[in-house]
Amino acid sequence: MDRFHFFEEQAKWWDDVIGSVEDEKISMLFENMSIFKGDKIVDIGAGTGLLIPYLSKAVGSNGAVYALDFSPAMLREAKNKFGHLRNVGFICADVMEMPLPCLVNMAICNGCFPHFLDKIGALRAIFDALLPGGALVISHLSNKDEINQKHLEIGGEIAKDLIPNLSELEAMLRRVNFEPVVMFDEDVYFAKAAKS
Numbered sequence: 731m732d733r734f735h736f737f738e739e740q741a742k743w744w745d746d747v748i749g750s751v752e753d754e755k756i757s758m759l760f761e762n763m764s765i766f767k768g769d770k771i772v773d774i775g776a777g778t779g780l781l782i783p784y785l786s787k788a789v790g791s792n793g794a795v796y797a798l799d800f801s802p803a804m805l806r807e808a809k810n811k812f813g814h815l816r817n818v819g820f821i822c823a824d825v826m827e828m829p830l831p832c833l834v835n836m837a838i839c840n841g842c843f844p845h846f847l848d849k850i851g852a853l854r855a856i857f858d859a860l861l862p863g864g865a866l867v868i869s870h871l872s873n874k875d876e877i878n879q880k881h882l883e884i885g886g887e888i889a890k891d892l893i894p895n896l897s898e899l900e901a902m903l904r905r906v907n908f909e910p911v912v913m914f915d916e917d918v919y920f921a922k923a924a925k926s
């Protein structure tokens with residue numbers, strides 16, 4: 731089964747797969763992201779919307795969150811839960827297309843970067859979608875080894891979707907002219923890089 735059909739099939743029970751997420755891990759992500767009221771943010775590979783309520787609150791009524799995912803089934807679940815939030819839009823597209831209504835302050839890839847087939851191409855598409863001075867966040871709510879182990883257990887195409895270690899990621903980011911700002915791989919995997 732290819733990645734697209736894997737995520738289409740998983741959408742119905744994705745929230746059960748994720749389980750309950752510890753508040754400390756979410757806090758750790760948001761402390762390091764540094765989001766401001768009024769920011770415009772794209773949540774790439776938004777899935778069923780795990781980050782949407784937090785992002786919606788962080789940007790406030792003058793900001794905007796674009797939840798982008800290539801899986802209609804994932805987005806349907808996200809919309810059912812968070813379609814009422816007035817500062818959130820839903821966009822069904824591949825990261826390589828990025829059809830946003832405007833340039834954004836921040837692009838977030840939580841739990842999805844390893845699944846991009848052409849990682850450098852995806853980083854270039856994200857770079858082009860950011861405002862000057864904008865930032866990219868690549869994060870996971872577990873560390874690299876835990877996530878990679880999970881992907882290997884799932885098998886098939888997903889087993890090939892491994893998270894790069896921080897020095898490999900740094901090299902990829904610099905190749906596309908991103909300047910790494912914060913990177914760590916502890917309880918959570920987190921990298922923030924600026925559009926230089």
Ligand SMILES: C[S@@+](CC[C@H](N)C(=O)[O-])C[C@H]1O[C@@H](n2cnc3c(N)ncnc32)[C@H](O)[C@@H]1O
Nearest residue numbers: 737775776777780799800801824825840841842
């Ligand atoms: C592991 S889930 C993470 C979902 C959510 N960000 C979270 O933290 O729960 C990965 C998501 O990335 C999406 N995805 C994978 N490859 C993609 C691509 N090339 N373009 C857009 N979305 C993609 C999948 O459909 C899936 O919803």
